[in-house]
Amino acid sequence: xxxxxxxxxxxxxxxGLFDDGTLRRSFRVSSETRRTADExxxxxxxxxxxxxxxxxxxxxxxxVPAQTALYAEAARQLTGGEPLLVGSDTTAGIKIEYRDPGSxxxxxxxxxAGAFDRYGAPAIVVDFGTATTFDVLLEGxxxxxxxxxxxVLTGAEHLVRRAARLGAFELKPPARVVGRSxxxxxxxxxxxxxxxxxxxxxxxxxxxxxxxPKVIATGGLASAIAAHSETIQxxxxxxxxxxxxxxxxxHRPR
Numbered sequence: 647x648x649x650x651x652x653x654x655x656x657x658x659x660x661x662g663l664f665d666d667g668t669l670r671r672s673f674r675v676s677s678e679t680r681r682t683a684d685e686x687x688x689x690x691x692x693x694x695x696x697x698x699x700x701x702x703x704x705x706x707x708x709x710v711p712a713q714t715a716l717y718a719e720a721a722r723q724l725t726g727g728e729p730l731l732v733g734s735d736t737t738a739g740i741k742i743e744y745r746d747p748g749s750x751x752x753x754x755x756x757x758x759a760g761a762f763d764r765y766g767a768p769a770i771v772v773d774f775g776t777a778t779t780f781d782v783l784l785e786g787x788x789x790x791x792x793x794x795x796x797x798v799l800t801g802a803e804h805l806v807r808r809a810a811r812l813g814a815f816e817l818k819p820p821a822r823v824v825g826r827s828x829x830x831x832x833x834x835x836x837x838x839x840x841x842x843x844x845x846x847x848x849x850x851x852x853x854x855x856x857x858x859p860k861v862i863a864t865g866g867l868a869s870a871i872a873a874h875s876e877t878i879q880x881x882x883x884x885x886x887x888x889x890x891x892x893x894x895x896x897h898r899p900r
Contacts, residue, residue, distance in 0.1 A: 654708035656776040662887035687720035699726025707752030738896040760889030768857040771785040774865030
């Protein structure tokens with residue numbers, strides 16, 4: 647039995663296909679809001695031609711309600727069954743200690759499930775997406791909370807829009823911290839600002855909780871930031887998909 651995993655974020659949708667617990671392939675596509683359910687189905691068929699009704703199941707974690715229904719309908723057509731939707735009642739046994747557990751995004755629940763399974767606790771998951779999120783995991787399957795900061799690209803795009811004399815630039819590690827042009831200065835400020843933000847917040851979390859955590863990075867910029875970070879220990883680009891698989895195994899319809 648194959649499992650289609652769908653992580654719908656504000657900027658990207660991450661897709662994965664598991665076969666007997668092994669991730670066969672994964673893709674990232676834009677969160678295009680003008681797609682129809684038929685277009686989503688065609689996209690999934692092209693990415694995963696192996697999908698067939700009666701031979702696959704699906705799980706969807708989404709923070710974009712308008713997109714959820716489109717992917718759910720496409721998954722129904724391709725698998726012949728109802729997809730499992732991740733929410734506060736599908737946590738794979740994780741104890742969510744937010745004051746309002748229902749406000750924790752599906753992607754953060756999946757990241758926690760994947761990290762507990764693959765790395766144990768204590769741990770901090772840093773996810774570089776539209777927002778940069780930090781999720782704090784303690785022994786006993788406890789999700790105690792975290793931090794939400796503006797995403798690296800989100801902050802850079804806002805800066806360029808608000809500053810009349812600053813133009814768009816390629817985000818990459820600059821050769822020097824001290825830029826010799828406006829573009830280099832922007833690259834340095836955004837990139838090393840993100841690196842410093844991660845290391846500072848991780849250290850503050852560790853001190854506040856009294857832990858020596860495993861720090862795992864995921865998301866589009868994880869590898870680039872991790873290469874310059876002093877606190878990130880693992881880069882796991884498919885962590886969310888693995889977490890969705892764990893949740894499905896715990897909550898699959900019997």
